[in-house]
Amino acid sequence: MKILLLEDDLLLNEIIEEHLEEKAYDVDCVYDGNEALDYIYERNYDIFLFDVNVPSLNGFDLLKQIRQRGINTATIFITSANLLEDVEEGFRSGCDDYIKKPFELKELDLRIENICRLHNISPIKLIKIDETTNLDANNLEVLKENNSYHITQKECDVLLYLIKRKNVAVSVDELSMNVWAYEDTPSASTIRTYIKNLRKVLNENIISNIRGVGYRFNSK
Missing domain, CATH: 3.40.50.2300 (Response regulator)
Incomplete structure (x- = not known):
């Protein structure tokens, strides 16, 4: 929209x-x-x-x-x-x-x-992840090769922020400040768990671990 x-x-x-x-x-x-x-x-x-x-x-x-x-x-x-x-x-x-x-x-x-x-406006269109995968942020689903995988709201928020900053290394602190702006700051292990869960439903190379920095959403 x-x-x-x-x-x-x-x-x-x-x-x-x-x-x-x-x-x-x-x-x-x-x-x-x-x-x-x-x-x-x-x-x-x-x-x-x-x-x-x-x-x-x-x-x-x-x-x-x-x-x-x-x-x-x-x-x-x-x-x-x-x-x-x-x-x-x-x-x-x-x-x-x-x-x-x-x-x-x-x-x-x-x-x-x-x-x-x-006004019968569709709030959000499918967001393309790669050639076979899309994110339906409205319904908290990753659509991949005719299958759908439910993700939590916070997992969706993390993924949306990484997509917004595609091909850029995002630190754990940056994720915390922007995704948890008005909430208690999460631990690094909590964020790591969200990333691990996302990787289970996305292709392995979509989100990279940047040692000593954080994470990066890879987009061609």
Whole structure:
């Protein structure tokens, strides 16, 4: 699923982008309204995530403009404009949902999932591992040569992060900080167990052990 994120706060933009990419969404990030407009006219998206108070063209006016041009892509406002009048203007401009800052990333997940349900959007496509293997992150399954193998949510999260950093050595600390960002830090042996379980269902050479560093997802 392809998402356009309009957010001019650089740190928040990066946090949301990394979170969505870990969920295996394809995300384009922009920082002002006119830049968003250029992307919208050049590419196709499943969902727009728009901040309101952004440079050059605010989110409300941006959405009004593209709605007038017949672009009906599902849109969620994520904004600190949280007065009742702001919410009213947001919905009148054509949004499908409205999240007030600050918000938990889990809330964003729930809103996106609801939009996908209402608009019949397939949240995640199969992610290709190699010529014979795909990851179905929605159903926590590795599909390999007409067989399916269940993996846990955390195993899926580890695999998605390694895929994101394909062909790069990822340390145990990096995995810990990014996959367990808001949880207790796991031990190296715990991560090793997840990698061992993944190797049981993947081809042996997909995830390499990098001695003294960590692990690497190998992709041609």
